[in-house]
Amino acid sequence: MSNGTEAEYEVTHGRPQAFYENFDRKGELQHQTHYCPGCGHGIVHKMLAQAIDELGIQNRTILVSPVGCSVFAYYYFDVGNVQGAHGRAPAVATAVKRSHPQSIVVSYQGDGDLSAIGSAEILHAANRGENITVIFVNNAIYSMTGGQAAPTTLLGQVSTTTPAGRNAANEGYPLHVSELLATLEAPVYIERVGLGDNRQVAQAQRAVRRAVENQVRGLGFSLVEVLSPCPTIWKMSPVDAQHWVRDVMEKTFPLAVLRDRTKDVQPKAAPATGPALEEIPRILGVTDEGEAEPSDAQAKGGVDLQVRVAGFGGQGVLLLGEVLAEAGLHAGLEVSWLPSYGPEMRSGTSNCHVRLAREPIDSPLVAHPDVLVAMNEPSLHKFCASVRPGGWIFYNGETVPEECERKDVHILARPFMHVADELGDGRAGNMVILGALLEATATLPQASVDAALGQLVKSPRWLTLDERALARGRELLRESLQEVCHEG
Amino acid sequence: MRRQLMKGNEAIVKSAILSGCRAFYGYPITPASEITEAAAQYLPQVGGVFLQAESEVAAINMLYGAASAGVRVMTASSGPGISLMQEGISYMAGAELPCVIADITRGGPGLGNIAAEQSDYHQVVKGGGHGNYHTLVLAPHSVQEMADLTALAFELADRYRNPVVVMADGFIGQMMEPVEFPQTATEPHLPKWAVAGTEESRGNLISSIYLEPDKLEAHVRQLEAKYYVAQQREARAEEWRTEGAEIVLVGYGIVARILKAVAAEAQAEGLKVGVLRPITLYPFPGLQFQKLAERARVFVVVEMSNGQMLEDVRLALNGVRPVEFLSRFGGNVPSHGEVLELVRKLARQTLPAPQPERESVAHV
Amino acid sequence: MTSAGKQDRGRLRVDQDECKGCALCIEACPPHVIQMTERLNHYGYRTAMYAGAGCTGCGICFMVCPEPGAITVLRLASHVAASAEGVKPCAGN
Ligand SMILES: Cc1ncc(C[n+]2csc(CCOP(=O)(O)OP(=O)(O)O)c2C)c(N)n1
Ligand code: SF4
Ligand code: SF4
Ligand code: SF4
Ligand SMILES: [Mg+2]
Numbered sequence: 001m002s003n004g005t006e007a008e009y010e011v012t013h014g015r016p017q018a019f020y021e022n023f024d025r026k027g028e029l030q031h032q033t034h035y036c037p038g039c040g041h042g043i044v045h046k047m048l049a050q051a052i053d054e055l056g057i058q059n060r061t062i063l064v065s066p067v068g069c070s071v072f073a074y075y076y077f078d079v080g081n082v083q084g085a086h087g088r089a090p091a092v093a094t095a096v097k098r099s100h101p102q103s104i105v106v107s108y109q110g111d112g113d114l115s116a117i118g119s120a121e122i123l124h125a126a127n128r129g130e131n132i133t134v135i136f137v138n139n140a141i142y143s144m145t146g147g148q149a150a151p152t153t154l155l156g157q158v159s160t161t162t163p164a165g166r167n168a169a170n171e172g173y174p175l176h177v178s179e180l181l182a183t184l185e186a187p188v189y190i191e192r193v194g195l196g197d198n199r200q201v202a203q204a205q206r207a208v209r210r211a212v213e214n215q216v217r218g219l220g221f222s223l224v225e226v227l228s229p230c231p232t233i234w235k236m237s238p239v240d241a242q243h244w245v246r247d248v249m250e251k252t253f254p255l256a257v258l259r260d261r262t263k264d265v266q267p268k269a270a271p272a273t274g275p276a277l278e279e280i281p282r283i284l285g286v287t288d289e290g291e292a293e294p295s296d297a298q299a300k301g302g303v304d305l306q307v308r309v310a311g312f313g314g315q316g317v318l319l320l321g322e323v324l325a326e327a328g329l330h331a332g333l334e335v336s337w338l339p340s341y342g343p344e345m346r347s348g349t350s351n352c353h354v355r356l357a358r359e360p361i362d363s364p365l366v367a368h369p370d371v372l373v374a375m376n377e378p379s380l381h382k383f384c385a386s387v388r389p390g391g392w393i394f395y396n397g398e399t400v401p402e403e404c405e406r407k408d409v410h411i412l413a414r415p416f417m418h419v420a421d422e423l424g425d426g427r428a429g430n431m432v433i434l435g436a437l438l439e440a441t442a443t444l445p446q447a448s449v450d451a452a453l454g455q456l457v458k459s460p461r462w463l464t465l466d467e468r469a470l471a472r473g474r475e476l477l478r479e480s481l482q483e484v485c486h487e488g
Numbered sequence: 489m490r491r492q493l494m495k496g497n498e499a500i501v502k503s504a505i506l507s508g509c510r511a512f513y514g515y516p517i518t519p520a521s522e523i524t525e526a527a528a529q530y531l532p533q534v535g536g537v538f539l540q541a542e543s544e545v546a547a548i549n550m551l552y553g554a555a556s557a558g559v560r561v562m563t564a565s566s567g568p569g570i571s572l573m574q575e576g577i578s579y580m581a582g583a584e585l586p587c588v589i590a591d592i593t594r595g596g597p598g599l600g601n602i603a604a605e606q607s608d609y610h611q612v613v614k615g616g617g618h619g620n621y622h623t624l625v626l627a628p629h630s631v632q633e634m635a636d637l638t639a640l641a642f643e644l645a646d647r648y649r650n651p652v653v654v655m656a657d658g659f660i661g662q663m664m665e666p667v668e669f670p671q672t673a674t675e676p677h678l679p680k681w682a683v684a685g686t687e688e689s690r691g692n693l694i695s696s697i698y699l700e701p702d703k704l705e706a707h708v709r710q711l712e713a714k715y716y717v718a719q720q721r722e723a724r725a726e727e728w729r730t731e732g733a734e735i736v737l738v739g740y741g742i743v744a745r746i747l748k749a750v751a752a753e754a755q756a757e758g759l760k761v762g763v764l765r766p767i768t769l770y771p772f773p774g775l776q777f778q779k780l781a782e783r784a785r786v787f788v789v790v791e792m793s794n795g796q797m798l799e800d801v802r803l804a805l806n807g808v809r810p811v812e813f814l815s816r817f818g819g820n821v822p823s824h825g826e827v828l829e830l831v832r833k834l835a836r837q838t839l840p841a842p843q844p845e846r847e848s849v850a851h852v
Numbered sequence: 853m854t855s856a857g858k859q860d861r862g863r864l865r866v867d868q869d870e871c872k873g874c875a876l877c878i879e880a881c882p883p884h885v886i887q888m889t890e891r892l893n894h895y896g897y898r899t900a901m902y903a904g905a906g907c908t909g910c911g912i913c914f915m916v917c918p919e920p921g922a923i924t925v926l927r928l929a930s931h932v933a934a935s936a937e938g939v940k941p942c943a944g945n
Contacts, residue, residue, distance in 0.1 A: 008932040009863050013914035015921030026700075031870055035918055037897070038874035042918025049920070059687040064553070074693050076920060080683035082556045083695035085579050088549035091541070095513060095553030095561070096683070098537045103557075103685020121549070124542040198880050201915050231874075238874035274510075274535015280673035283533050284502045287671060288490045322664070326493050329666050335493065338663040362748035364663055367824050 016049035018058050020078045034072055038238020040195050040228025040245075041070045044137055044208070048106065049077065051209040055216055061104045062096055064089045066118075068110030069144045069230075070137065087118020090125035093132045101271055104133070104215055111138040111152040115177045119151075122177070126221050129186030131268055133211045134223040136177070139230040140249060147233040151175035154252050174252050178225045182258035188220040190259040194227040196246025200255070210262075218267035227253055297447035299331040303358045305443055306366045310340075310351040310383055311375025311396070315417075316430030319456065320373065321352040323434060326452035327444050328356035336364035351379070356443065371441065373433050380404050392440050394433050412436055412480050419476065420469055428462075428469040435473020491666035496634040496656060497522035497564075499667050500590050501530060503635035504562055507642040508674040509588070510536035511561040513550035515543055515569060518602040519658035520592035523564035544569040548576025548589075555585035556694040558682025560642055564590035566658075567608050568599065571616065577651050578617030581711070582696030586645035588638065589623075590654045592661035595819055603819025604658035606741060609796035612653050613769045620708045622715050624652045624722065625769040627740040631665035637767070639670075644722060646679070648714055655769065657792065659742040659821075718771050725773035726765040727780070729755065733762030735834055736780050738801055739790040740766050743822060747790060750827045759835045769797065774804035781809045786834055788812045790822050861933065862909025863926040864902035870922040871899035877913035877923060886913060 022030040035042045052061050061079035065071060067086035074081035080103070084092040093107040107125075114122050114136050125132065141159055142148040149159040149166060152174050156165040166174075182190050189211060193204035204226055211222035227249050229241035236244060281287045307324060311317045318339055325337040333356045340351040353366035370391040374380035380395050381404060387393055389408040393400075396416045405411075416436075417429035438444055449470065457463045494502075500523055501512075512527035524540065531538040537554070541547035547563050554561035565573065570591050580587055591612055595605040610616070613625050624644050626637040634656060641652040678684060683692045698704035728748055730736060735754075737747040744765040754761040764780060764787075766773050777787070787809055789798045798813050805811060814830055816822045864886065871893070877900050878886045885906040888898050900913075900922075909927035917923045927933075 006863070006926075008859070008929055009926035010929050011924055012862075012909060012927045013911040013923070013925035015924070019920045031867075031921070032872070032895075032919060037872035037918070038876055039918050042920075043916060046915065046917070046920060059690055060685045062557075062683055062685050071697070074695065078690065080685055080689055081693040081695070082553065082683055083583075083693070083697060084552060085549060085575055088545070088552070088576070091546040091549035092553035092556070094539070095511065095537075095550035096557045096685075098539070099511065099554050099557035099559045100685045105685075120542050121546050124546065195916075198882075198912050198916070201880075201912075205915060238876055239879045242876060242879070272535065275533075277673050277675055280505060280534050281669070281671050284505060284530060284669070286490070286492070286502055286506070286669040322493075325664060329491065329493050334666070336663060336665050337493070338659060361665075362752060363745040363824065364659075364665070365742070365746060365821065365824075 016046065016053045018049035018052040018061070018078060019076050023075045025075055033076060035069065036232045038229060038231045038241060039069070040139060040226065040230065041137060043195055043201070044135060044204075044226050044228060045073065045076060047205045047208040048108070048135060048212070050205065051212045052079065054209065055213060057104045057212075057216060060102060061106065062100075064093045064096065064105065064107045066109040066113040067144070068113045068142075070108055070110060071144070073108055087113050087116070088121055089113070090118065090121040090130070090132070090134065094125050094128070094130050097130060097132050101131075104212065106212065107132055107134045109134065109136055110143070111136070111140065112142040112150045115151045115175050119177070123181070126181045126187050126223065127184050129188070129220045131215055131218060131220050133215045134221075135208065135211070136223055136225040137228045138225055138253065139228045139233075140174075141230060141233050143230045143233045152177075152253075154249065176253065178223065178258050181223060186221055187223065187259050188261045188265050189214050189222040190225075191257045192225040192227070192253060192255050194245050194250055194255050195229060196227065196242060196250060200246065203255075214262055219262055219265050220268065225253075227255070297331055297445035299328070299333050299356075299443055299445065299448075303333055303356055303443055305356040305371070305441060306369045307354040307371045307373070307437070308351070308366050308369040308383055308386070309354065309373040309375075310349070310379035312348050313350045315350070315375040316427060317350040317375060318352055320430040320434050321354045323449070323452045323456055324354050324356070324437070326456060327448040330448035330451045331444050333357060334359065334361050336361050338364045349379070371437055373437065375430075377401065392437070394436055396429060396433065410440070412440075412477065414476060416473075419472060423468050423472060424465055428465050431466040431469035432473040432476065435470035436477040437473070438470070439474040439477040491668050493664050494631060494667050495522055495662060495664050496628070496631045497592065497661045498526045499631050499635040500564070500638045500654065501526035502669060503638040504588065504642065505530055505534055505536070506669060506673045507560070507639045508676040509560045509562050509642060510534065510676050511554045511559045512536070512538050512563065513541050513547045513554065513561070514563045515541050515547050515565065517566045517569045519594060519604070519661050520564045520566045520569075520590060522661070523590055523592070544572035545575065548573040548580075551587045552576055552580055552583070552585060555580065555587050556583070556683050558678040558684055560586075560646075560676055562588040562590065564592065566592050566594045567596045570608060570611060574611065574617035577623060578615075578619050578621060579696050580651045581615075581617075581621035581623065582619060583694050584649040584711075585651070585694065586649050587651050588641045588645055588654065589651060590638070590656070593655060593657050595817065601819055602658070604742060604792065604821070605817050605819065606657055606743070606792040607794070607796065607817060608655060609769065609793055612655050613800070621711060622650075622770050624648065624650060624718060624771070626652065626654050627767060627769050628654065628656050628660055629741050629744045629765065630660070631663065631667045634660060635667050635669060644718075648718055650714070657741045715771070722768055723771040723773040723775065724767040725776045726767060727776065728763040728765060730762030730764060730780055732760050732783070733780070734760040734783070734785045735762075735831055736784045736787045737761060737763045737790060737827070737831070738766070738787055739763070740769065740797065743790050743792060746822060746824055746827065749824055750831060753828060754831050754835075759831060761831055761835075766797070769800075772800045772804060774800075777801065777804040778808075781805055784809060786810050786812060788814065788830065788834065790814045790827060792817050792821065859928055859932065860905060860907050861928050862907035864907050864913065865924040865926065866900045866902065867922050867924075868893050868899050869895070870919045871897065872919060872922070873897035873899050874918065875900070876916045876918070880912050880916040882910065882912065883908060
């Protein structure tokens with residue numbers, strides 16, 4: 001046997017197109033990788049590049065490279081490249097893919113990157129069934145940082161941080177991430193392959209190609225774990241390291257197809273395109289359309305009303321304030337509504353500050369209210385002293401406790417909830433109080449209150465009830481004023 | 489134009505979408521959750537992406553991915569979540585990726601509490617992550633500004649290719665005030681440098697790695713040059729009735745609102761008091777401090793923290809004027825009464841008259 | 853042409869600058885037609901080298917090689933191979 005001339009031969013296996021011609025590396029090293037002789041990363045790179053070539057997706061491909069020995073994968077792949085933080089490649093890839101669903105996104109990660117620091121990111125990307133391809137290069141060690149233990153380090157395996165060999169009692173057991181992910185519903189394809197001999201290499205090549213092709217077909221999350229030699233850190237010759245993959249590593253991490261639903265799943269539908277730009281303000285509800293007709297219902301004169309509403313959750317404290325603020329806005333005033341939220345928010349108390357003013361409002365915090373609405377006794381206790389002289393206190397109770405009596409403010413104490421009960425639902429008690437408040441302050445036109453209520457209360461039943469409650473509250477106030485007159 | 493009553497947190501989302509934001513990745517936390525919830529409601533309706541991430545770590549790295557892909561993207565969180573995001577923020581600054589982060593601050597350290605505090609100043613303004621970088625930081629003090637400064641944040645993020653933080657305390661996020669929005673939406677555009685899975689963008693690389701010392705140094709110097717331009721052009725502050733002010737009250741966010749009320753009352757009493765409100769916390773509006781120092785006798789910093797912005801005020805004044813400090817935190821708010829009391833006290837004290845000589849010496 | 857009139861189906865090219873001498877290709881080649889050079893290349897590695905004959909063009913060495921372009925495998929063009937078999941492609945159709 002011998003050779004004919006070169007001209008009679010054609011290249012069948014040569015440098016894949018998906019690699020750059022020259023690598024953006026230091027000095028004269030631009031034609032070779034930074035990987036050590038016999039490194040599995042180089043072999044897996046070639047498989048991925050071949051798959052990209054065969055599927056004709058070079059322009060569409062985006063490679064997310066990890067932190068680990070393959071951190072510089074972007075030197076080699078002539079595709080779109082994003083270099084991410086340690087372990088976060090699946091999160092980065094998730095967003096890249098969702099930003100450009102037509103792109104083919106590959107998250108390339110080492111075992112430290114994927115199974116330790118990035119264990120949450122890979123789990124959740126897999127669980128969401130992101131339509132991405134993950135290439136997981138497992139060399140059972142942190143290679144880049146010089147050989148510390150990884151979650152995948154074998155029992156008994158010596159590393160710089162397990163100098164006596166990995167001991168389950170201290171470091172736990174080798175983590176089988178692929179098996180773990182295969183318990184999830186969403187992934188469509190998970191396979192563990194090796195680089196231990198020719199047969200394994202051929203299978204690995206097929207698996208890498210399938211994992212990419214699944215994405216091209218829109219099937220969903222695919223992951224290939226590759227048991228990969230690291231001759232340098234393992235302190236073996238490249239050939240021995242290759243054999244160690246087959247003879248030792250494979251015993252802990254059996255090669256297998258752990259998930260294959262590629263035949264059962266339907267390709268993911270392309271996401272719907274968004275609406276026309278002009279539609280967006282309407283979708284957000286920020287256009288003039290739908291705005292209540294500008295009314296003549298304008299508050300008159302100089303207004304500066306400061307209100308504090310306090311009670312327990314479920315007593316309608318926040319809504320009372322909101323109707324007031326919304327009505328003020330309708331009446332052409334400056335308004336602010338501030339829920340007192342904070343540690344107390346979780347202890348059941350609820351309380352808000354409302355200001356209505358003619359002038360721009362400086363502070364939305366109401367320290368000295370003109371009107372205090374106290375839905376219960378603790379609230380009354382807490383705030384009664386802060387009310388400005390000449391102001392109002394509306395107290396949801398029969399009688400004001402002695403300590404809270406004040407001669408310099410108007411007080412209306414009624415069991416407002418009971419009043420509302422008589423109207424059909426005690427929960428409308430807040431609106432009874434609001435009615436009284438509106439009547440007492442005489443700041444806002446009824447039309448503004450109606451408009452606010454219409455906007456905030458969507459259920460017709462509640463709207464009717466609230467309207468009746470407001471009217472009843474106004475009545476109560478008028479009655480009480482008459483009582484005062486009679487007494488006077 | 490229509491004025492709507494709206495929570496600050498909701499205004500952020502609407503403004504973001506009008507500004508071309510089409511992606512939100514976030515993780516719930518009080519008092520920022522309404523932002524995440526509003527994003528969940530509106531982004532899918534405008535053809536955008538909403539995803540609740542598994543953590544703030546994942547969320548910020550999703551921002552890294554979306555920004556790499558050239559999409560206007562944002563997230564929202566509060567102190568504990570911002571702490572977790574620092575890794576990604578550093579990477580984004582290093583890789584020169586734009587994004588907007590809303591920090592609706594709460595009490596710390598640790599779990600602290602959920603009440604409004606301003607103790608995220610250091611971690612946000614000073615760059616809580618590793619490396620030589622800054623985020624640009626905007627501090628709204630009203631719901632209208634939540635909308636306006638969010639729009640500005642997206643512009644600045646793109647202009648400087650850098651993360652921009654809208655930092656508001658829980659009050660500004662939770663409160664409702666009337667707000668107006670522009671009636672037109674900005675068209676999202678794909679930047680040339682983005683990695684988009686297309687032939688034109690194939691050669692693009694997003695990375696924060698500069699292996700060689702000279703290259704990293706040059707890169708950081710270029711970032712510095714960018715920040716210098718931002719310092720010249722973007723520093724903003726509001727001067728509120730500062731004409732003739734001898735006492736200048738300084739605060740941002742909800743505190744500035746209280747200070748305005750105090751200043752109004754003090755002025756009514758005949759005291760010469762004004763308010764200087766930093767709107768950008770980075771770049772810090774130092775020039776405005778120096779300008780007011782020509783006339784003012786004392787500056788009073790009021791913060792809901794143990795004195796974080798205080799350091800920047802002192803740096804800006806460089807010793808030319810005394811700086812008084814009043815602080816409440818833990819969920820407590822400096823009260824109108826206590827600030828007013830301090831103002832009255834300072835007004836009564838015979839303060840040293842301005843000494844221009846000392847000033848010029850200090851500036852050398 | 854050999855005396856038997858049969859050319860090798862395959863041929864191997866090794867880029868001497870790119871090869872790092874890991875010997876994985878040597879281990880992998882079924883007919884054992886790859887050897888290691890004695891001399892060192894520019895970077896101080898011994899490199900792989902085609903023994904000169906017997907390559908089947910299977911491509912296995914290419915797949916196990918970690919370097920993108922260290923190995924190129926060529927195959928006898930189909931018309932040459934076909935004529936060697938005495939069959940003309942598309943003959944008579
Ligand atoms: C947040 C963070 N922590 C630690 C490191 C240091 N570090 C760099 S690579 C690496 C381990 C990589 O191991 P692996 O993912 O298995 O990749 P390999 O090098 O083995 O391919 C570590 C711990 C880092 N870069 N960032
Ligand atoms: S240290 Fe190991 S994993 Fe890293 S390049 Fe060398 S052989 Fe490859
Ligand atoms: S496998 Fe590649 S790098 Fe290794 S000896 Fe063969 S040609 Fe050289
Ligand atoms: S192509 Fe096959 S036969 Fe030829 S050198 Fe490579 S491994 Fe050996
Ligand atoms: Mg590893």
